[in-house]
Amino acid sequence: MRDLDETDLEILELLTENARRPYKEIADNVGLTPPAVSDRISRLEEQGIIQGFTIDVDREKLRGETAVLIELDPVPTAVDDVYAAVTDLEEIEGVFEGVDGSIVVHATLPDSNVRSWLASGLNLESVRNYDVTVLARSDRIVGVSATGFGLECVVCGKEIVDGGVTATVGGELKTFCCPSCEDRYVSRYETHRDALE
Structure with missing residues (x-):
């Protein structure tokens, strides 16, 4: 890659x-x-x-449903089963597992009876307790910014600013911070290639 x-x-x-x-x-x-x-x-x-290429449907606006955040505290031996069960429930917006085994569910429900909704697809005996927060608002932030993906020079490891230098070496595109690093990389590549031939 x-x-x-x-x-x-x-x-x-x-x-x-x-x-x-x-x-x-x-x-x-x-x-x-x-x-x-x-x-x-x-x-x-x-x-x-x-x-994948997808659409993002706001169920609150579409059907006037209620957005909730549910934090589940599953029995330690049932974390995987609870996670799988809530992932299969209807109305799920997102499911997250914490390193402590807690599971947080973001869902948009047609009514406020969270317990019956959870019980429709989950064995509640596998959950020690759960907390429900009705959300006043929520936003999903999607997008990619180049600032979150600072490129590093493949030779010296410095962060590349102002575009740097790119070159195709051995059929792969490489990015360097400066022409000097590019020359060093190409020289090393050619030396290794010649040694293998």
Whole structure:
């Protein structure tokens, strides 16, 4: 798997803003051709970085339901079973497991009877207790920012600022902080390649 470069990050940012954005529009924004954008997106999918293109439905607005946050305290031997059971429940927005074995569920429910909703798919005997918080509001923050993915030089490890230098070496795209690091890397690569031949 090759490292992400700044163009990959720009493509990810554009897709998180609008997953239906045409490849031509993305290409115009990142300075590539639409087929090159398609190839990069396919590679990001193959690497598991992009796991699908989806829609985000706000169930509160759609059906006037109530958003809740439920913290479950499962019996230690039942953590995996409880996690699997709540993941299969309808109305789930997200499920999270803490390192302490607690499970937090974000759900949007048609009524306020949380106990009967939990009991519909979960053995409540496997849960020591649970707390429910009715949410006044919630936002899902989606998006990718290049600041969260600072690229590092493959030679010296310094953070790359102002674009750095990229080169294809041995069929792989590499990113360097400066031409000097690029020259050192290419020189080492060629020395090793020649030694193997």
